[in-house]
Amino acid sequence: MAKTARSAAHRGFPTDFLTVDALSPAQLTRVLATAAKGKQNRRFAARALAGTSTVMLFEKPSLRTRVSFEVGITRLGGHALFYDHSKERIGDRESAPDYGRNLERFCDLIVARVYEQRVLQQLAANCEIPVINALSNEHHPCQALADVLTITEHLGGVAGRAVAYVGDGNNVALSLAQAVVMLGGHMVVVTPRGYALGGEDASAVRGLVQGKGSFTATTDLDALSGVDVIYTDAWVSMHHEDAAKRLKAFKPYQVNSAMMAKAGGAIFMHCLPSERGVEVTADVIDGPASVVFDQAENRLHAQNAIILHLMGKA
Ligand code: CP
Ligand code: NVA
Numbered sequence: 001m002a003k004t005a006r007s008a009a010h011r012g013f014p015t016d017f018l019t020v021d022a023l024s025p026a027q028l029t030r031v032l033a034t035a036a037k038g039k040q041n042r043r044f045a046a047r048a049l050a051g052t053s054t055v056m057l058f059e060k061p062s063l064r065t066r067v068s069f070e071v072g073i074t075r076l077g078g079h080a081l082f083y084d085h086s087k088e089r090i091g092d093r094e095s096a097p098d099y100g101r102n103l104e105r106f107c108d109l110i111v112a113r114v115y116e117q118r119v120l121q122q123l124a125a126n127c128e129i130p131v132i133n134a135l136s137n138e139h140h141p142c143q144a145l146a147d148v149l150t151i152t153e154h155l156g157g158v159a160g161r162a163v164a165y166v167g168d169g170n171n172v173a174l175s176l177a178q179a180v181v182m183l184g185g186h187m188v189v190v191t192p193r194g195y196a197l198g199g200e201d202a203s204a205v206r207g208l209v210q211g212k213g214s215f216t217a218t219t220d221l222d223a224l225s226g227v228d229v230i231y232t233d234a235w236v237s238m239h240h241e242d243a244a245k246r247l248k249a250f251k252p253y254q255v256n257s258a259m260m261a262k263a264g265g266a267i268f269m270h271c272l273p274s275e276r277g278v279e280v281t282a283d284v285i286d287g288p289a290s291v292v293f294d295q296a297e298n299r300l301h302a303q304n305a306i307i308l309h310l311m312g313k314a
Helices: 025-040 064-075 096-106 117-125 141-155 171-182 199-208 243-253 257-263 292-310
Strands: 053-058 079-084 109-113 131-133 162-166 186-190 214-218 229-232 267-270
Touching: 025 141, 025 171, 025 292, 053 064, 053 096, 064 079, 064 292, 096 117, 109 117, 117 131, 131 141, 131 292, 141 171, 141 229, 141 267, 141 292, 162 171, 171 186, 171 199, 171 214, 199 214, 229 257, 267 292
Parallel strands: 053 079, 053 109, 109 131, 162 186, 162 229, 186 214, 229 267
Antiparallel strands: none
């Protein structure tokens, strides 16, 4: 359902940010430019959200997302309210559409971390205020914005770069793949058999490829030769219940110094939290190629930028 009045598209900008491909490649590039400006100047857009309130609905735990949104919104002069939804799912006590219809009467923006993407869609379709996906089982678009900002800072851009994601074909992998190919990069997703991105998701990513970019999905670790980035995430996500089976299947896909040597000069990325000695060894994540805390910092700058664009303030 299209939104109409207050939050309706500003200069063609989408009304909500539920997936990376809600943006066009040109809009994604503009958001990254705004993020870079905000990073350079702590006072950037310091009053842009004055008089506004954001509700942060979280069904799952968080360190980076919660703190970076709350601090980021404060830097933009706004007020953020954290609503802990870990004890029950949105929809249990009251339907997701009714959440949207109520919250738009008090608030100017919804940031939600949920299990099901469907809940975000229902919220977004039933309120006039923007909704931002702060992670769902399927997508993690704010993480991907921070990641491509980090790649740009370290490698000068994403276009023409080979970004390899190794491990579980999960929410982080899907959003990263969308962002990388939209910016003209080469995305390589290397997973064990049975843990690739879903078929529909993979073909949707292929459909987003720009310029000379490409998308490759494989189980073959030789695909990591010569890549510019090696990225991994936890093998067991917050919504997974089959930990023992996963830990066994993923063992050969651990990022360690031998894998980094195969890439030869790649930077190492991880969205965090990470378990050292499981998906990545301590010498890699704590070593000189690791940019994981730059990624964490960039969450704030990337999120402030998307907020400013969604709210028509950039
Ligand atoms: N990377 C990330 O989203 O971290 P949190 O789960 O701590 O928010
Ligand atoms: N894939 C992880 C990301 C955590 C930031 C999860 O969904 O738990």
